[in-house]
Amino acid sequence: MAGVLRKFLPIQSPIHVEKEDDDDKIKNLEYSFALPYSGPLLTCDVPQAVPIDFRQIPIASPAIGSGSLLTDVSLPVVQPIVKSHRKLSKKPNLVSDRTVCLETDGGMDGNGMPCEASRVDDSSSSLCANDDERGPKLSDGIQSSGRLDFFSGCGSSGELPRSLEVSELPDNGSENEGRDFYDYMNPANYESIGSESSHSNSSEIFSCQEEDHNEEAPGHVRRPSIVTFRDPESNDVVDNESDVSNTDSSVHERHIAVRPGKKGTCYRCMKGSRLTEKEVCIVCDAKYCSDCVIRAMGSMPEGRKCVTCIGKRIDESRRKTLGKCSRMLKQLLAVVEVEQIMRSERSCVANQLPPELIYVNRQRLSKQELFLLLTCPNPPKKLKPGNYWYDKVSGLWGKEGHKPCQVISPQLTVGGHIQEGASNGNTSIMINNRKITKAELIMLQWAGVKCEGATHLWVSADGAYQEEGMNNIKGKLWNKTGIKLICAVLSLPTPPNSVSPSGEGVNDVMANNLEQKTLYKLLLVGLEKSGTCTIFKQARIVYSVPFSEDERQSIKSIIQCNLYGYLGILLEERERFEEECLIDKRRKVVHRHNSLGQIDCKTIYSIGPKLKAFSDWLLQVIASGNLESMIPAAAREYAPFVEELWRDGAFQATYNRRNELELLPRVATYFLERAVEVARPDYQPSDMDILYAEGFSSSKGLSSMEFSFPKVAPDFCENIGYQHDPLLRYQLIRVHPTTLGGNCKRLEMFEDVDVVLFCVSLIDYDEFSEDKNGVLINKMIASRQLFERTATHPTFEEKKFLLILNKFDLLEEKIQQVPLTQCEWFDDFNPVIGYNPNSSSSTNPSLARRASQYIAVKFKRLFRDLTDRKLYVSLATGLEPDNVDEAFKYAREVLKWKQEELNYPNNELSSTSIEASSSS
Numbered sequence: 001m002a003g004v005l006r007k008f009l010p011i012q013s014p015i016h017v018e019k020e021d022d023d024d025k026i027k028n029l030e031y032s033f034a035l036p037y038s039g040p041l042l043t044c045d046v047p048q049a050v051p052i053d054f055r056q057i058p059i060a061s062p063a064i065g066s067g068s069l070l071t072d073v074s075l076p077v078v079q080p081i082v083k084s085h086r087k088l089s090k091k092p093n094l095v096s097d098r099t100v101c102l103e104t105d106g107g108m109d110g111n112g113m114p115c116e117a118s119r120v121d122d123s124s125s126s127l128c129a130n131d132d133e134r135g136p137k138l139s140d141g142i143q144s145s146g147r148l149d150f151f152s153g154c155g156s157s158g159e160l161p162r163s164l165e166v167s168e169l170p171d172n173g174s175e176n177e178g179r180d181f182y183d184y185m186n187p188a189n190y191e192s193i194g195s196e197s198s199h200s201n202s203s204e205i206f207s208c209q210e211e212d213h214n215e216e217a218p219g220h221v222r223r224p225s226i227v228t229f230r231d232p233e234s235n236d237v238v239d240n241e242s243d244v245s246n247t248d249s250s251v252h253e254r255h256i257a258v259r260p261g262k263k264g265t266c267y268r269c270m271k272g273s274r275l276t277e278k279e280v281c282i283v284c285d286a287k288y289c290s291d292c293v294i295r296a297m298g299s300m301p302e303g304r305k306c307v308t309c310i311g312k313r314i315d316e317s318r319r320k321t322l323g324k325c326s327r328m329l330k331q332l333l334a335v336v337e338v339e340q341i342m343r344s345e346r347s348c349v350a351n352q353l354p355p356e357l358i359y360v361n362r363q364r365l366s367k368q369e370l371f372l373l374l375t376c377p378n379p380p381k382k383l384k385p386g387n388y389w390y391d392k393v394s395g396l397w398g399k400e401g402h403k404p405c406q407v408i409s410p411q412l413t414v415g416g417h418i419q420e421g422a423s424n425g426n427t428s429i430m431i432n433n434r435k436i437t438k439a440e441l442i443m444l445q446w447a448g449v450k451c452e453g454a455t456h457l458w459v460s461a462d463g464a465y466q467e468e469g470m471n472n473i474k475g476k477l478w479n480k481t482g483i484k485l486i487c488a489v490l491s492l493p494t495p496p497n498s499v500s501p502s503g504e505g506v507n508d509v510m511a512n513n514l515e516q517k518t519l520y521k522l523l524l525v526g527l528e529k530s531g532t533c534t535i536f537k538q539a540r541i542v543y544s545v546p547f548s549e550d551e552r553q554s555i556k557s558i559i560q561c562n563l564y565g566y567l568g569i570l571l572e573e574r575e576r577f578e579e580e581c582l583i584d585k586r587r588k589v590v591h592r593h594n595s596l597g598q599i600d601c602k603t604i605y606s607i608g609p610k611l612k613a614f615s616d617w618l619l620q621v622i623a624s625g626n627l628e629s630m631i632p633a634a635a636r637e638y639a640p641f642v643e644e645l646w647r648d649g650a651f652q653a654t655y656n657r658r659n660e661l662e663l664l665p666r667v668a669t670y671f672l673e674r675a676v677e678v679a680r681p682d683y684q685p686s687d688m689d690i691l692y693a694e695g696f697s698s699s700k701g702l703s704s705m706e707f708s709f710p711k712v713a714p715d716f717c718e719n720i721g722y723q724h725d726p727l728l729r730y731q732l733i734r735v736h737p738t739t740l741g742g743n744c745k746r747l748e749m750f751e752d753v754d755v756v757l758f759c760v761s762l763i764d765y766d767e768f769s770e771d772k773n774g775v776l777i778n779k780m781i782a783s784r785q786l787f788e789r790t791a792t793h794p795t796f797e798e799k800k801f802l803l804i805l806n807k808f809d810l811l812e813e814k815i816q817q818v819p820l821t822q823c824e825w826f827d828d829f830n831p832v833i834g835y836n837p838n839s840s841s842s843t844n845p846s847l848a849r850r851a852s853q854y855i856a857v858k859f860k861r862l863f864r865d866l867t868d869r870k871l872y873v874s875l876a877t878g879l880e881p882d883n884v885d886e887a888f889k890y891a892r893e894v895l896k897w898k899q900e901e902l903n904y905p906n907n908e909l910s911s912t913s914i915e916a917s918s919s920s
Ligand SMILES: Nc1nc2c(ncn2[C@@H]2O[C@H](COP(=O)(O)OP(=O)(O)OP(=O)(O)O)[C@@H](O)[C@H]2O)c(=O)[nH]1
Pocket: 526, 527, 528, 529, 530, 531, 532, 533, 534, 535, 665, 667, 691, 692, 694, 695, 697, 736, 806, 807, 808, 809, 810, 876, 877, 878, 879, 880
């Protein structure tokens, strides 16, 4: 029987023995059955086997020693009681040759494995015989404090593991959410808390162990037993270059994991590629695939950290991601688990900002000050270690050497006194003892604040400003019309609840979101009527940036005014047609009777007295230039006249000849067809109406909106390796050329744009406009001049330029009638177009396409000559949503390449791909 049993039952050695002894022992082991006791009644106590909780067994504390200790296996170590069912015989490696020791006081098992799976006791292993089979689960549980716990419900999903239950989470439980932070920051608890928690975490982690000899945590040292050693001489400790450059670097060293495998592979299993989804350790940046993440990070008591990184400070560049769960964790874990981990990640002590790394007005913060700063009604957003300046009077807050980035609560007693050069301003204007930056000066000028000579302004928190020494408040900065928009354009902050005057053209999300460089900025500029406004509106529709109620109301007035304007043009032309008709009639009578006889004065263009009166009134209002002020109020009164007019035969006869009317814009037809509806007082403009509406512009010729591209799967054919990040935000600023001032001086206010989108109307080549001296100039030449001034403006020396050749649909029509050579700049355009009805348009491009390619090359050469840089070109019809989307996606690509160029300055590949995908 014993022999049979030996065959079926695995031998498990309770203690570690040398390999060669194992076989002999196994051979000699005998099995026997325990039978129920049936002997006489016992009077004495039978000794009972008491289960041992091995967590209670004292174990060795970590020793900090020199690197040489690591290899000294002869050191006495306390052997732990180990889990008995795994391969115990293999001698542990001391240091993996594949891995690099970065900081070795973390919780590693005897083989370099993070110890998340180590404390699986016999009971749990019997429930989950095979860890690998059941897949990664939090059930290998480490308690939130870093202690391990058993998860009896292994394999069950959706249930909160015991190790995650609130009652068992003294540090990070949901009922304690934020408590860690408050305890940590609370001045009363300074001594008691400090970094104790992280110590306890890591020391408890030391007690972990596990025996998966085949697995190791790459980037972390293998630990021979439960005792690990710190290697202070390790060269693998990498100092982080961070914002904290002049802060005390001794305070904090950052540790970066070294990837054991090839680029893009998982740090643990070394499988996968760049495209494999991975979770990143917020301390050491190690990246794990979905198969390894739970094993490497355990129950994540402090969020997404390798088990060895628990208790350590996070990589500050990852602070903004704290508490923001990745898709991978959501897929791997139950909702409650994810929520708990994210809560812990945000609130645990180890992840809080260290006050000693934050300087305000050149003074290091104390814990009280940091507490005050973070708990004030309007704290700095996404604060991270670094040097800041703070104007206590106005609440303006910024990074040392930079313009303000936020208006926080005023009058906080934090940091030292503000320095004159805190924001590195180079103007002669001071605000509250600080020399302001150029952007702030432009903002003041736009807001109408007088800034002459060396003005010193005092600005209070509510924006009230006065000149130094004059007890006289001149106005309130934050109440000025258009201030929010201009601040958004200049990347300057406004107070969180400042009023937004209507029609400023800036969505609120953006105004509140002006973190330093969190947005990519696109500047859209072009000659009058080139279509910038249409493209801006189209982008709002395509990227779902809704028009506010105020905007819709003002657009409604504009559309109704425009309608009356179109009607006025038609009515004026009707008079001319009527006149022509009467002259013709008279001529015929004279011709027939050879004398001036009586003629019938009625023609097909004649209208009745009622409509005539309306027509006279309207033409008079237009002539006096009062249309815009009259119509909104008179719309209700005159709506019935519009209806009557539209049904009138004479008006329809005029309308039918609209193609002869040069003054009537093409877009008029769109609204005239619906004149009756548009004239009604209850008319509500649709998005399409807004798109077609002429004259929609925002205050001071500036419009701004923030958007992001919709979350779509990357197009692998188009862009191998490109992953669209839906979190990337873009700010589109449209500026009217008349706002730029002489020599485009005001372009300087766009110093932080990333890409300039220059819009050219393709049909301008035969059109003329007056320049500022009243001289007629070809509009394409005028466009070229504006382009030259923009491209060579010092502000844009390093900027990327994308040329949008707009109105392609209109070019297709026009080029059939008017040759491109009408414009002197294009006099060598001489396309040879072979007519082959069977050939596709790609092999035989249309005349319009050839013309637009030719124009693109002209601009590219010009740009190259002017700047020695590459110009990107996109062809578009602004009224087509897809076209506009394409143009902006191209701008996004250009931005991406710009980034790559910065990372890899000599990247030839990127420039070739630019050429290849350029639409021109
Ligand atoms: N058919 C067609 N019309 C366009 C296109 N782009 C713009 N338009 C029309 O051209 C006219 C001028 O376009 P806007 O977008 O107002 O031009 P702008 O650059 O804002 O010029 P300003 O009015 O001076 O601000 C409008 O009537 C538009 O509807 C286009 O691609 N195709």
